[in-house]
Amino acid sequence: MKTMKTLLDPCCGRCTHTPETPCRDYVRCQTEGPLCHDDPACRMERERLLRELKTEVGSQKQAVLFCTGTGCASSGSNKLIEIMDAEIKKAGLDVSVSTRPTGCHGFCEQGPIVIIEPAKTFYTRVKAEDIPEIVAKDLVGGERVEHLLYVDPTTGQAATTYANAPFYAKQHRIVLHNCGHINPERIEDYFAQDGYRGFAHALQDMKPDEVIEEVKRSGLRGRGGAGFPTGLKWGLCRQSAGDKKYIICNADEGDPGAFMDRSVLEGDPHSVLEGMMIAAYAIGADEGYIYCRAEYPLAIKRLEIAIKQAEEVGLLGDNILASGFNFRIYIKAGAGAFVCGEETALIASIEGKRGMPKVRPPFPAQQGLWGKPTNNNNVETYSNVPHIFRHGADWYAGFGTEKSKGTKIFALTGKVNNTGLVEVPMGMSLREIIFDIGGGILGGKKFKAVQIGGPSGGCLPESLLDLPVDYDTLVQAGAMVGSGGLVVLDETTCMVDIARYFLNFTQKESCGKCTPCREGTKRMLEILVRITNGEGKEEDIETLEKLAGVVKSTSLCGLGQTAPNPVLATLKYFRHEYEAHIRDKQCPAHACSALLTYTIDEEKCKKCGLCAKNCPVKCITGDKNTPYRIDASACIKCGTCMEKCKFGAVVRA
Amino acid sequence: MCELCQDLIDPKETKLAEVLAGYAGRKGALIPVLQKAQEIYGYLPADVLRRIGRGLKIPVARVYGVATFYAQFRLTPMGQNVLRVCLGTACHVRGGAKVLETIEQELGVKDGGTTEDQRFTLEIVACIGACGLAPTMMINDQVYGRLAPDKVAGILAQYE
Secondary structure, three states, X not given: OOOOOOOOOOOOOOOOOOOOOOOOOHHHHXXXXXXXXXXXXXXXXXXXXXHHHHOOOOOOOEEEEEEOOHHHHHOOHHHHHHHHXXXXXHOOOOOOEEEEEEOOOOOHHHOOOEEEEOOOEEEOOOOHHHHHHHHHHHHHOOOOOHHHEEEOOOOOOEEOEHHHOHHHHOOOOOOOOOOOOOOOOOHHHHHHOOOOHHHHHHHHHOOHHHHHHHHHHHOOEOOOOOOOEHHHHHHHHHHOOOOOOEEEEEEOOOOOOOOHHHHHHHHOHHHHHHHHXXXXXXXXXXXXXXXXXOOOHHHHHHHHHHHHHHHHOOOOEEXXXXXXXXXXXXXXXXXXXXXXXXXXXXXXXXXXXXXXXXXXXXXXXXXXXXXXXXXXXXXXXXXXXXXXXXXXXXXXXXXXXXXXXXXXXXXXXXXXXXXXXXEEEOOOEHHHHHHHHOOOEHHHOOEEEEEEOHHHOEEEEHHHOOOEOOHHHHHHOOOOOOOOEEEEEEOOOOHHHHHHHHHHHHXXXXXXXXXXXXXXXXHHHHHHHHHHOOOOOOOHHHHHHHXXXXXXXXXXXXXHHHOOHHHHHHHHHOHHHHHHHHHOOOOOOOOOHHHOOEEEOOOOOOOOOHHHHHOOXXXXXXXXXXXXXXXXXXXXXXXXXXXXXXXXXEEEO | OOHHHHHHOOHHHHXXXXXXXXXXXXXXXXXXXXXXXXXXXXXXXXXXXXXXXXXXXXXXXXXXXXXXXXXXXXXXXXXXXXXXXXXXXXXXXXXXXXXXXXXXXXXXXXXXXXXXXXXXEEEEEOOOOOHHHOOOEEEOOEEEOOOOHHHHHHHHOOOO
């Protein structure tokens, strides 16, 4: 008999599914087929392909998974695949072993990451010269390559599989489940993981209102920032009058320090499409747009592939699965403006205008894209949706806290040992995330604060580390979940400098429509620059607080309303650092260069001259007989001399 | 048209005309057209902005407004290679500023500047989404992570 080459091939002549002649059971047939006839040969053929795609325990075949997300690709993972393919062929293993490019594992720090399935062996920081050893020792010999295993920095123990690396053990991956495991450029890999089952269930077994009820019951809230209940949003759009409606996916991930949307788009693009399809069916839309940053070329490429594949199998287009439902998705590449994360600005940008926010109401649910009712959610929100329809709203609502359900992905970065993406149930404490999953502070330094929620969020001190992370507790503490960036700061980070950093960002990104935001952030930035330069005045703190109040309460959109948050939160918890800069002209973290002086301790100096040789402005003089001195008037306070001195003779004060 | 005249026509202009024809009458065409025009010319000369305005029947003032609003669009020529240094939060706290200083010294230009030999255009960006590898930079589409000031010169030398 004719064998199926891929899961997408018809099992035999009895299968009639094409986009033009759709079969309502097409999606279910992928994993349970054949459904329209009973033929053991067809069933076994499908099961064989599924086993190969999933490489589960007991599978005859092995698969070598290479992360090809942006992080690992920049460390050369695509080259590694070529080398591995050649080595596999050389060893005569090409029948039993295959390579598979995957999306991001979220553990970019340790990239390039290589996983061997079905054993789940987890190799980190793999280099080209390690490949022959992996082939000889692991694939042929069945032994682990010990020196490539991940060693936990706190316990010193090697993790044999990714599941028992502490970084992954405490996570609960729902949205990231497929990321790093399936090939994001093949729809059949997504089918093998029950992909599109949620959409088929919603489309065929539920009415649009029931779909919305189910999302409401799940408790899902928007993952882009403010946490608006998703079901409620869909309901408002459904109720709006009009026969033409739009769906928008906000993939304009602009928060510095957040990259979860990028990883989902690169690692599991079909989950985003499936979420959008369910939303489109629920509100009655037939056209969808994904607004993706032009800075994410790989994400755009994978989305284009995914949309094309979904069209080819008839999951996008007309009369989808013989239901009469029509839906198409288009990609719009953003042109670089942070304010376009705000939904009315994003809509203006898709319409080809400057991305400036509008007064709400009317809300986009009533008058959005080209004046039509429009539903807008972000990437992570949409990719939660298929799981709700695969496993049920009650299952989903079983994760998280009373008012914040499900899981949230955080981008854990900064001065922490394990940087990467962390998906945990809502309500986990910051301490668990930073110290148990993140492995503590880099270089054994002391924790000072965690910046959460990007430019709209705030910095929380050590005393709040046991705070359970959910939408409401963070707002009470003066921060917010935002898009989920968690930047860990240690004792060498100056909190005034961090506030200045964020104000510099929001001031540049303010679109200029509202005067308080445009001018207010500029004035606040001037004051912060003055303070960090050691020219702060006594009344500066009060002026900052006053300006912050005005900008917050009189700006039109979220950018302005939250821009002062980094200043207010640092003033709340780290006021003493502001005071030290203003009154004592000192930076307690020794970070603000204008407030530092470098001198050379004559007793410790061995007169080696290394400092003078490396000084970029040649302001250090001395020789074997005369002690080395730094000319303070010419010094640019770069700290190079201190880094280079082997005897600790350079003193910073 | 005779062969001699054909040589006088800039192939870039033909391409732009094709792009404009492809988007004629379509909603929301301005930004994608500007993106394609910048791909063709490397930047957006004033004359191209005027032609886009005529082609899409949009006032040049609005075309100019959009072109200057978004960070992606450039009104001056770019260097052979675009170097984007990330100063997102994660890169900022992990020493991105020092990497930037070194690059500025190596190239002798500041944010937005192009080197005299047209080799590099330097831009500061606020997050390229590779925070796990901070501090980072991007040259064209290639991301470089785990940077330190002493690694910069070696990477720059790979680009002509």
